[in-house]
Amino acid sequence: MNTALATACHVLLPARWAMTGMAGAYALSYLAGLALTARLLRRRLGGRLDDGAVRRTYTKVLAGAACVAGLAWAADRACADALGAGTVPTAPALLAGTLTLALAYAGLARLLRVDELRRLRPGR
Known part of the structure; x- marks a missing residue:
């Protein structure tokens, strides 16, 4: 997810904003990873998370x-x-x-x- 979003920022954003967009892409992919990890842990721990x-x-x-x-x-x-x-x-x-x-x-x-x-x- 991070690679796809960072590539999109590089291609679609003006050079001046590309790095800022990539930082935002990293944050979004981290948040998605957190949500997925919490879901998997909740399932594995039987709801005890x-x-x-x-x-x-x-x-x-x-x-x-x-x-x-x-x-x-x-x-x-x-x-x-x-x-x-x-x-x-x-x-x-x-x-x-x-x-x-x-x-x-x-x-x-x-x-x-x-x-x-x-x-x-x-x-x-």
Whole structure:
């Protein structure tokens, strides 16, 4: 599904929007994979899959990702505006956006009490 949607984005969208479309295609294919996996797990587990818990977790993750994406974009733009255009200034701008994304997402996921974060810590 992802390959078909990404190819359609490449062929149908203007070059300026192709990567954005491909990111959306990835998100849609991931969502379809999640729905299929939940359905198969529900069938295999005989209905013992807690749909509410899965929905809550993914809602928290999606909300966190949406908020943090804006912050990462702003950090990247601020750094790019301060350093100018070109190959060399692009690396610090990318690093600023990536670090902002990682740190803000981890902090927000912790505030939203995403249970899976606790499993990342050693000894738990």
